[in-house]
Amino acid sequence: MRAEGSISPSTENFSLTDQEFEAIAQFAHKHFGLAMASSKKPLVSSRLARKLRQRNITRFKDYLASLDGPNADQERSGLLSLLTTNVTHFFREPHHFETLRNDVLPPLIEQARRGGRVRLWSAGCSNGQEPYSIAMTVLDICPEAAQLDFKILGTDIDPVVVQHAQAAKYPEDELAQIDAKYSKLVPKRGPDGRFPESLRKLITFGVLNLIEPFPFRGRFDAIFCRNVAIYFDNPTQQKVWSAFQNALNPGGYLFIGHSERMSGPAAQQLKTAGITTYVNLPAGRKT
Ligand SMILES: C[S@@+](CC[C@H](N)C(=O)[O-])C[C@H]1O[C@@H](n2cnc3c(N)ncnc32)[C@H](O)[C@@H]1O
Known part of the structure; x- marks a missing residue:
């Protein structure tokens, strides 16, 4: 069992705790209007794990803090991309x-x-x-x-x-x-x-x-x-x-x-x- 707010993104089987998922879901709802059902947790977990690994961030709370930090715009945009899809094409529908x-x-x-x-x-x-x-x-x-x-x-x-x-x-x-x-x-x-x-x-x-x-x-x-x-x-x-x-x-x-x-x-x-x-x-x- 891992301690709350302390993760090891280098491990392949990293998963968000319910509390961490809730924190992301609340942030996404407040700032982007997104509705994130708990069924999205595994998907968000795996995408976030990849992101934290790339960024060498080891504690979830540090990631959460970065969303309000000096590069907030960039961080928020990165989170949004992770939670939504940009799929589109010419003359769609x-x-x-x-x-x-x-x-x-x-x-x-x-x-x-x-x-x-x-x-x-x-x-x-x-x-x-x-x-x-x-x-x-x-x-x-x-x-x-x-x-x-x-x-x-x-x-x-x-x-x-x-x-x-x-x-x-x-x-x-x-x-x-x-x-x-x-x-x-x-x-x-x-x-x-x-x-x-x-x-x-x-x-x-x-x-x-x-x-x-x-x-x-x-x-x-x-x-x-x-x-x-x-x-x-x-x-x-x-x-x-x-x-x-x-x-x-x-x-x-x-x-x-x-x-x-x-x-x-x-x-x-x-x-x-x-x-x-x-x-x-x-x-x-x-x-
Ligand atoms: C699947 S794409 C749709 C693109 C295009 N409209 C189409 O139908 O092909 C969804 C887009 O919505 C954007 N998006 C999500 N939440 C948004 C918000 N709160 N305000 C503006 N754009 C948002 C995403 O960044 C993404 O580029």
């Missing part, structure tokens, strides 16, 4: 991109061509495949979008994935998944292998925690928040859905992930408009 192309974009492009403002948001964008897929869809039907007041925002809580997204470089096998109709926008094996500037300049990336108040003044015409809220508990999900509903223009669209469900007060204002697709009703009208 393709029906959403069909709705975007056929129903959402045509009136917005008209609006932008008349001098109006259009804002799309990929919230929880991971390494950027989602906002780049949105941008390709936009440029395919509105090649001059970057010259209009047409902007896409890509955000994630994890600064590491946001940096990847900004770098705009992807392995050949991932780029090969993109439909040939976008070939003009996909980098050839060039000097830097990045997505072309025409695509990059449509998107602004930033770090943003969805469980904190949103820092925007203007509203969005469409929000993609897919496969993110799945990590949150029910009350946190409902808060986030309401925050999105408030951040949408009337008639704006919200796309959520295939295993996520709309619930709580936001469901009164968000009318179903397809699979995991919702339209924000004008104020006063309810579903």
Whole structure:
């Protein structure tokens, strides 16, 4: 038996005590909105053991302290990566991109061509495949979008994935998944292998925690928040859905992930408009 708070991460069979798991679960809920059932304990234990071994940390309490220490941002981001997945790919859940192309974009492009403002948001964008897929869809039907007041925002809580997204470089096998109709926008094996500037300049990336108040003044015409809220508990999900509903223009669209469900007060204002697709009703009208 090992003493509480004192571990030997060099041992292969390291496992968190119930108390240690609870401490991590509480931290993750408070700071990231994550819901961590006790069934996750073995997974968290093995991932944390690897991390502590790499970092040569021998006491769990030292790791916990590092989450509030001088490198807290980096440490917290490392913990978040360990507790969630960044899995994503270009044009994931393709029906959403069909709705975007056929129903959402045509009136917005008209609006932008008349001098109006259009804002799309990929919230929880991971390494950027989602906002780049949105941008390709936009440029395919509105090649001059970057010259209009047409902007896409890509955000994630994890600064590491946001940096990847900004770098705009992807392995050949991932780029090969993109439909040939976008070939003009996909980098050839060039000097830097990045997505072309025409695509990059449509998107602004930033770090943003969805469980904190949103820092925007203007509203969005469409929000993609897919496969993110799945990590949150029910009350946190409902808060986030309401925050999105408030951040949408009337008639704006919200796309959520295939295993996520709309619930709580936001469901009164968000009318179903397809699979995991919702339209924000004008104020006063309810579903
Ligand atoms: C599975 S990826 C989803 C990527 C993309 N939306 C998609 O559907 O392919 C989940 C992302 O949510 C991010 N995430 C988790 N909690 C978050 C939070 N509280 N605020 C913002 N992003 C968060 C993770 O960092 C991760 O990059």
